[in-house]
Amino acid sequence: MKRMLLSFVLIVALSPCLWTPSIAGEDVNAKNKDGVTALMSAAGAGNTDRVKALLAAGADVKAKNNEGETALYVAALAGNTDCLKALLAAGADVNTKNKDNDTPLMAACLLSQTDCVKALLAAGADVKARNNEGKTVVDYACANPEIAAALKAVGVELPAADTTAPKPATPATSTPSASLQCFTDLAQRIAVAKDGTNLVLTEGEYQLSETITITKSITLVGAGQNKTIIHATTKIAAISPNADCEFQLKNLTILQSAFPGDVLCVRAGVTTIRQCTISGGTIDPVNKSYGTGIRVTGSAHCNIYDSLVKKNEGCGIFFADSSQGNVIDNQCNENGMHGIYVSGNASLSSEGNTCQNNKWSGIALFGTSHGNVVKNQCIENNLHGIAGNDSSTLTVQDNTCRGNKSCGIGLFNDCQGKVVNNQCTGNDNHGISVKGTATLTAEGNTCRHNKWDGVALFDASHGNVEKNQCTENEQHGIACNDSSILTAEGNTCQNNKWNGIALFAASQGKVIHNQCTSNYNYGISTQATATLTAESNICQNNKWSGIALFDASHGNMVKNQCNENEKCGIYAEAKSTLTAKDNTCRANKSCGIGFFGKANSAQVENNTCTGNQYGIYTAKETMVILQENSCTENTEKNIRRDG
Numbered sequence: 001m002k003r004m005l006l007s008f009v010l011i012v013a014l015s016p017c018l019w020t021p022s023i024a025g026e027d028v029n030a031k032n033k034d035g036v037t038a039l040m041s042a043a044g045a046g047n048t049d050r051v052k053a054l055l056a057a058g059a060d061v062k063a064k065n066n067e068g069e070t071a072l073y074v075a076a077l078a079g080n081t082d083c084l085k086a087l088l089a090a091g092a093d094v095n096t097k098n099k100d101n102d103t104p105l106m107a108a109c110l111l112s113q114t115d116c117v118k119a120l121l122a123a124g125a126d127v128k129a130r131n132n133e134g135k136t137v138v139d140y141a142c143a144n145p146e147i148a149a150a151l152k153a154v155g156v157e158l159p160a161a162d163t164t165a166p167k168p169a170t171p172a173t174s175t176p177s178a179s180l181q182c183f184t185d186l187a188q189r190i191a192v193a194k195d196g197t198n199l200v201l202t203e204g205e206y207q208l209s210e211t212i213t214i215t216k217s218i219t220l221v222g223a224g225q226n227k228t229i230i231h232a233t234t235k236i237a238a239i240s241p242n243a244d245c246e247f248q249l250k251n252l253t254i255l256q257s258a259f260p261g262d263v264l265c266v267r268a269g270v271t272t273i274r275q276c277t278i279s280g281g282t283i284d285p286v287n288k289s290y291g292t293g294i295r296v297t298g299s300a301h302c303n304i305y306d307s308l309v310k311k312n313e314g315c316g317i318f319f320a321d322s323s324q325g326n327v328i329d330n331q332c333n334e335n336g337m338h339g340i341y342v343s344g345n346a347s348l349s350s351e352g353n354t355c356q357n358n359k360w361s362g363i364a365l366f367g368t369s370h371g372n373v374v375k376n377q378c379i380e381n382n383l384h385g386i387a388g389n390d391s392s393t394l395t396v397q398d399n400t401c402r403g404n405k406s407c408g409i410g411l412f413n414d415c416q417g418k419v420v421n422n423q424c425t426g427n428d429n430h431g432i433s434v435k436g437t438a439t440l441t442a443e444g445n446t447c448r449h450n451k452w453d454g455v456a457l458f459d460a461s462h463g464n465v466e467k468n469q470c471t472e473n474e475q476h477g478i479a480c481n482d483s484s485i486l487t488a489e490g491n492t493c494q495n496n497k498w499n500g501i502a503l504f505a506a507s508q509g510k511v512i513h514n515q516c517t518s519n520y521n522y523g524i525s526t527q528a529t530a531t532l533t534a535e536s537n538i539c540q541n542n543k544w545s546g547i548a549l550f551d552a553s554h555g556n557m558v559k560n561q562c563n564e565n566e567k568c569g570i571y572a573e574a575k576s577t578l579t580a581k582d583n584t585c586r587a588n589k590s591c592g593i594g595f596f597g598k599a600n601s602a603q604v605e606n607n608t609c610t611g612n613q614y615g616i617y618t619a620k621e622t623m624v625i626l627q628e629n630s631c632t633e634n635t636e637k638n639i640r641r642d643g
Contacts (some may be wrong), residue, residue, distance in 0.1 A: 040063075041315045076120065247271045296317075316335040371388070385424070389412045390415065500514070540563045580602070
């Protein structure tokens, strides 16, 4: 069976009047967008009274949904025997087939619905029917001895179980190997297998109804991700390594269905997962199920390679406690929380993964966890591409964080992050965001086309931002807010819609050797009570001024090149205070250096102001000390003092 056998769960969820048998005014044969009728919903939910009421009201027992399934098929799938018998009594076709030519008997055998199997056989179900894969009920029967016995009772011949002992090791292989035909055989083999045994699952789809706990070193190998498929209907986890052993899982798919639970829960030892698909984890608060694809706890070590971990209700991959692992070249997509989540004191190396379209972040660290996050694609997640929280520490290098609904990379609380050579582009908030008391070292990143800032610091965070490209963002290239502290050196902040570098509130910034050019407002700007030291920056061709101070901000400007801006090279207004020394302000459309409003305590010394409208301009009530400045070849006045 190629389709996930979850039809009855979906049908229950889609029924608006599932538990009432009343019919008055109801169109009993109406279908929703999936082709599901009220009769199918009731049959899937096991509501026999409503099934009977709908049948009495004329419900079509032969109607099919978009997958070609009738109410009888759904009842067989769900194991609702009383509903199934009522449908048979009403004339349901016992041999109806869906789009894959699966029959109700095949569905009941696959999910070990023993009583339904017996009722269908009693009604004359065809035991020789074949589906599109060429399989009959025989191919689905070996997982349940009672079903096998029921089939034998009506004359069906079943193959003998594989009872051969594992083959001894040969010079070419270090471990014995055995081929398995069904999960009854698998559970038995695991119970008696010696350490180092390879258990081989042949191509097919299998049903697993109880958690397999691994307590010895075993390798479980399938025929391929799309060839060996395990449908798990376990309540806690499908497979759980739970001892100091080595467990390997290769080349198969595990789909958790029917009950809430994690898909894999690694509690101890060393587990390696390679080229597998893991999907369907469902959250269950009562049984403490996190709905995770792969959950690693305790002091376990788990390595995950080349696998697809998708569509789990919780996180795709979750490392907790003191666990550790390598997560390399996987796809963690469309999970209900984070693609990869690390908490507690866990340690993770994550490289080459794609974490896309997760409802929270692509990769997230919490607690006191540690992460080395390298060369991942974290794109189009509903929160951040990569997030560090609490007191976690992480190195984030050579990742692409694009199109996330919040930030490309976010550091929060007391997190410490080294962020190097990442591409943070097209995110809905900031390229890189730092909040709380988090500490950032950012070097060589490209933060471009973000809807807010390229790099943004908030609260009491600290940032050392060096040699980054912060260009074409919708607001600022680099922004420092609240009481945050910034050192920005050697960055290129160009073509941003607001400012190249901006300081707000009571923030402090040391800004050295940056290129702040062609921004839509200012090259460098301060507001409120922010404090700025700006040295040896190039602030050129900005639409307003090269460097601007507002409100009661403070600035020490030394050796900057503020040239060819649309207004002033250096601009100060309100009650800002400024020391400007050894700056070059050339060919600005208005002033080389201009003081407006009530700027006070300005010391302007040894600056070169040439080719501007005014070399230096001071408005009324400003207190500016001018000393040894060179103001030549300005078009209106070299120095203009009003008032």
